[in-house]
């Protein structure tokens with residue numbers, strides 16, 4: 001195959017359509033009568049590798065389909081580049097419905113992509129996918145592509161995907177390449193999104209220990225990264241009317257890999273003051289649920305629960321599971337009266353449903 005199936009990532013009010021090209025080729029996305037080229041400063045890209053074409057969310061939501069146009073290049077020359085012809089591939093697209101949207105959150109697969117797919121299948125159909133980190137590590141390009149490939153397996157380019165980076169996706173020589181393979185907002189891994197009536201914010205804690213821990217070998221600069229992220233959260237609040245207070249927003253969700261509000265072992269008990277600021281800012285946004293991963297367990301804590309080390313503005317959910325035989329995730333239903341969720345796992349197991357009602361104390 002000259003390319004791998006696209007993933008449609010939701011970032012802000014855009015979709016970033018990303019796909020991996022195995023050949024030298026120009027690429028464009030066509031939606032209705034509009035064409036969006038993969039060009040940089042006026043030059044079409046032609047080298048193999050991951051591509052990202054950003055399109056307006058409203059345009060794709062309306063058209064409900066897009067086409068990938070790939071023009072293979074025999075030789076890119078200074079004059080008269082030689083083409084091998086154009087191929088076009090059409091993909092249906094299903095925008096998230098305004099009412100009763102269903103999401104599936106998976107994370108912590110740690111390389112077991114088939115197990116992660118089985119866990120999602122145990123929940124059944126869903127309208128958008130949340131890939132919540134630690135799908136692989138980043139020792140090389142193949143590992144760094146794990147989250148993308150899992151999203152391909154679960155959506156086939158036909159549904160929106162949210163991605164939050166996990167701490168293990170900072171480990172190894174390809175960590176610095178990962179940003180080329182994942183959705184970004186202005187080069188950053190933290191961003192907001194809007195799907196149907198769900199507004200969300202994706203956070204990134206980076207690594208889970210102090211930057212100078214010997215394990216990182218001098219590679220980590222996450223304290224400064226988190227400071228910039230704090231500043232970004234403040235800009236989101238300043239832009240409330242276009243973000244969490246925009247017309248039609250009925251649900252406000254925070255997605256983050258690390259379970260930072262929860263009590264931590266001493267080695268991981270970092271950044272308390274900064275993370276408390278994050279919780280306070282999420283409270284100003286009216287976030288109703290924090291959906292997390294990282295510690296491979298199913299857990300749900302209301303504000304004030306002794307399992308928490310921080311004062312949270314809303315319930316905190318850890319919804320991914322991983323052990324020697326099990327990969328698990330969480331299905332989320334965004335209903336009129338609140339968010340209903342169920343834990344599922346690759347043994348075709350599904351928990352009873354739990355309800356986070358609107359107006360629950362926070």
Ligand SMILES: [Fe+2]
Pocket residue numbers: 134166167168257293294295
């Ligand atoms: Fe993790």
